[in-house]
Amino acid sequence: MTVEFEMWMGWAALGVLILLALSAFFSGSETALTATSKARMLTLDRDKNRRAGRVLYLIEDKESLIGAILLGNNLVNILASSIAAAVFLAMFGEAGVPIATLVMTALVLIFSEVMPKTYAISNPDRMALAVSLPIRIVVIVFSPVVAGVQTIVRGVLRLLGANVEGPVLSAHEEIRGQIDLHHEEGGVVKEDRDMLGGVLDLRELTVDDVMVHRKSLIMLDIEDSPEVLMRDALNSPHTRLPLYRGDSENIVGILHARDLARALYEADGDASKVDIGAIKREPWFIPETTELLDQLSAFREKREHFALVVDEYGALRGIITLEDIIEEIVGEIEDEHDITIEGVTTQPDGSVIVDGTVPIRDINRALDWDLPDEEAVTVAGLVIHEAQTIPEAGQVFRFHGVQFEILERRRNQIQKMRIREEPEIEV
Structure with missing residues (x-):
């Protein structure tokens, strides 16, 4: 072999190594940027981390990001394979093509795919921050070509009847999926999973899903004597009791145990002097189709803990309390006055x-x-x-x-x- 040929071989080998390194860079960057935590990047961005801001910009348009990375990766892989084929052809003749194929497949698989992606999966946030600037430059340089490729791809997919618009999962579904995944992997205990899932369920549930049904209610007839009303109220485990007149559908007010105790104190303990009609509170009726999240907000705004649930015809369906909604998040709440029913x-x-x-x-x-x-x-x-x-x-x-x-x-x-x-x- 001549000196010129040996020099050409050396430069060719160096070129292949550089191209393999670039391929590893693109492969690792793709994995890191797709696996990085967006929540973590948002936190860093609020702390004025410029690299985190670039990462957020890149993953905002994942289609353009992946297109640019794939374009760069394919360019360096094809170029490296072409140079390797030329080298092996010069060395082994026609047998050089299959040899070059086997050697380049092994090198690309090990050093340009598996190794960088393994590192990126283990350190997605760190690597995403490190590659954000060069990948941003790559996306800008390749953007015209990527835009053309995207147009062709979308056109072909539409011709085939494939839907390529919008995300498949809503944000709530993605969060719920992440919670379930971490629970299965042992990162989130069942109680935490239930609480997080309960928060997400508030917008999907209505008050009739969690209300206390009317057949389980304790209601008082306001026409009864004050002594009877006081006895029944004090024997009840609840602090708020619906009052009806004549028919249980005719709710005329809510009797609160605190108001009853205050009135009894002012009457020097004489129940017959207590005017139930004067101390009752106005009932608050809500439709059974109200979302739990909306009802929670309404409880906060009105500073109330108790509402009566009615159907579309105005008939009483049950009651909903602030505690009922909170229990959907944190689980069953029992205090010293609760009656435990083994359900x-x-x-x-x-x-x-x-x-x-x-x-x-x-x-x-x-x-x-x-x-x-x-x-x-x-x-x-x-x-x-x-x-x-x-x-x-x-x-x-x-x-x-x-x-x-x-x-x-x-x-x-x-x-x-x-x-x-x-x-x-x-x-």
């Missing part, structure tokens, strides 16, 4: 005895299940909806991977049932 009881054989009135959401939270709650609020309602009939005691149903055994029915209401997880057999 969910785990049995030694692994089955669970539940009251028919237990909400499906409470079952899902307690047992970490995923029973649907779109068509029914309570577990009894779910069974009736799926069975398309009112079951008799002793009947057994299987759906959604759960077995439901009806234990007790009173009139048309399912009182108790035994449930157990039973994965459906795939045929």
